[in-house]
Amino acid sequence: MERSKPYHHGNLREVLLQSAIRLIAQVGPTAFTLREVARQAGVSHNAPYRHFQDKGALLAAVATQGYGELTDAMLEAASKELNVLDRLKHAGLAYVSFALRRPEHFTVMFDAPVSKQTHPEAADAAERAFSVLVSLVKGCQDKKQLMSRDPHDLALLAWSMVHGIAKLAITGRLPYRSKAEILKFAEFVIDDSLPIDRRRNIRSQHAHA
Amino acid sequence: MERSKPYHHGNLREVLLQSAIRLIAQVGPTAFTLREVARQAGVSHNAPYRHFQDKGALLAAVATQGYGELTDAMLEAASKELNVLDRLKHAGLAYVSFALRRPEHFTVMFDAPVSKQTHPEAADAAERAFSVLVSLVKGCQDKKQLMSRDPHDLALLAWSMVHGIAKLAITGRLPYRSKAEILKFAEFVIDDSLPIDRRRNIRSQHAHA
DNA sequence: TGGGCTATGTAGACAGTGGCAACATCCCAG
DNA sequence: CTGGGATGTTGCCACTGTCTACATAGCCCA
Numbered sequence: 001m002e003r004s005k006p007y008h009h010g011n012l013r014e015v016l017l018q019s020a021i022r023l024i025a026q027v028g029p030t031a032f033t034l035r036e037v038a039r040q041a042g043v044s045h046n047a048p049y050r051h052f053q054d055k056g057a058l059l060a061a062v063a064t065q066g067y068g069e070l071t072d073a074m075l076e077a078a079s080k081e082l083n084v085l086d087r088l089k090h091a092g093l094a095y096v097s098f099a100l101r102r103p104e105h106f107t108v109m110f111d112a113p114v115s116k117q118t119h120p121e122a123a124d125a126a127e128r129a130f131s132v133l134v135s136l137v138k139g140c141q142d143k144k145q146l147m148s149r150d151p152h153d154l155a156l157l158a159w160s161m162v163h164g165i166a167k168l169a170i171t172g173r174l175p176y177r178s179k180a181e182i183l184k185f186a187e188f189v190i191d192d193s194l195p196i197d198r199r200r201n202i203r204s205q206h207a208h209a
Numbered sequence: 210m211e212r213s214k215p216y217h218h219g220n221l222r223e224v225l226l227q228s229a230i231r232l233i234a235q236v237g238p239t240a241f242t243l244r245e246v247a248r249q250a251g252v253s254h255n256a257p258y259r260h261f262q263d264k265g266a267l268l269a270a271v272a273t274q275g276y277g278e279l280t281d282a283m284l285e286a287a288s289k290e291l292n293v294l295d296r297l298k299h300a301g302l303a304y305v306s307f308a309l310r311r312p313e314h315f316t317v318m319f320d321a322p323v324s325k326q327t328h329p330e331a332a333d334a335a336e337r338a339f340s341v342l343v344s345l346v347k348g349c350q351d352k353k354q355l356m357s358r359d360p361h362d363l364a365l366l367a368w369s370m371v372h373g374i375a376k377l378a379i380t381g382r383l384p385y386r387s388k389a390e391i392l393k394f395a396e397f398v399i400d401d402s403l404p405i406d407r408r409r410n411i412r413s414q415h416a417h418a
Numbered sequence: 419t420g421g422g423c424t425a426t427g428t429a430g431a432c433a434g435t436g437g438c439a440a441c442a443t444c445c446c447a448g
Numbered sequence: 449c450t451g452g453g454a455t456g457t458t459g460c461c462a463c464t465g466t467c468t469a470c471a472t473a474g475c476c477c478a
Contacts, residue, residue, distance in 0.1 A: 009456080030239075034436065044457045046437085051455090055436065111320055113381040126382075147401070156383060157398050164373025172322040173335075174365060189366050192356070192404040221426080243465065253428045255466085260426090264465065421478085428471065435464075442457070448450085 060119035067125035099166035269328035276334035308375035
């Protein structure tokens with residue numbers, strides 16, 4: 001008693017978004033095509049335009065979704081740690097891990113400039129992801145585990161580190177093969193490069209543990 | 210007595226390469242078009258195929274040229290410093306500076322995976338750029354200014370740092386407006402995050418100078 | 419001298435793309 | 449009911465990368 005496909009889809013927007021994410025994961029962000037998304041969703045090549053202004057808007061929606069996922073991943077990783085520095089560290093590792101798990105998604109999110117004007121939702125979602133880092137940095141500073149300096153600058157420093165690792169990793173520039181090796185490298189970078197407060201810090205205690 | 214355009218161009222390959230670099234600088238790597246390059250070079254839309262296998266090969270040539278320029282910039286910046294740590298630091302700053310000076314070029318070089326198989330010249334040029342960092346790291350280690358550890362790993366660490374900064378900067382993620390501010394931030398990151406040898410290092414001497 | 423081979427450039431065609439306009443269908447507010 | 453707005457479709461356009469066939473020119477060798 002299967003109803004033949006109704007003329008109106010119902011929640012095409014969501015289906016298109018999911019299709020786009022899947023397609024990008026399969027063929028990469030450059031080979032990704034608006035018409036192929038429509039095909040996979042079983043609609044005509046112009047249906048997407050009823051839900052997204054243009055190709056860029058759909059990609060921005062994909063990015064927005066990605067920022068949310070990234071935010072969640074960082075928050076969850078941080079929540080599993082007690083030590084404030086470890087919280088920051090594992091948020092950073094979660095960042096790299098996300099990039100490795102969804103390289104194409106990550107690419108869509110970060111390869112193009114984010115435009116507050118044309119895609120405010122994406123910009124906001126990105127802002128939210130970044131604010132996770134900022135608050136973790138503040139947490140470290142509250143416990144005197146990080147040098148006292150504008151927490152925004154320190155968060156940008158942390159972001160730069162993990163972003164560099166992630167980007168180099170997913171473009172095949174790091175000589176490590178497995179995800180585990182890359183994460184190990186990320187751990188090394190974070191452990192040995194974070195400008196921790198040298199007067200007194202907990203990390204140096206369990207560094208030899 | 211101007212000769213009308215000869216049928217054969219003479220050095221079309223070089224002209225196409227330069228046109229491509231200029232065009233990419235103007236419209237960005239995604240809007241960049243093979244046919245437009247041909248147009249600007251004053252040849253038919255198929256002439257480029259006599260010199261480059263396909264669009265990707267031309268982009269790889271652009272990247273190769275960029276790696277060379279980047280290598281030179283880092284070498285020159287390093288050569289101006291005497292202290293080994295300063296040499297490494299200024300090579301890193303030159304990396305960021307290059308990205309800011311030629312963001313689209315930088316994007317072509319680093320956004321896509323580098324394929325040793327399909328574009329060996331590009332891969333080699335990239336390798337050469339990286340080897341600059343490695344040798345500078347080794348120089349620091351020779352003078353006991355950097356922790357002793359596989360210099361490749363340390364070079365990758367340095368690379369990750371400056372690459373993250375560069376990439377975030379040219380995609381508009383850093384809240385700094387001028388190139389000078391960004392370089393200042395890069396300096397902060399390098400100064401406070403490089404895993405310098407804590408037993409004895411020169412940097413800590415002039416840190417308060 | 420000249421004839422042909424090869425490198426280089428041109429012309430035309432094709433499938434596929436993003437996007438626009440015009441039309442079709444459906445659902446719900448009045 | 450009914451008509452209008454939201455959603456989907458069809459057809460079209462300019463443009464792209466790339467393929468095949470053809471044109472031209474320079475150069476080597478008979």
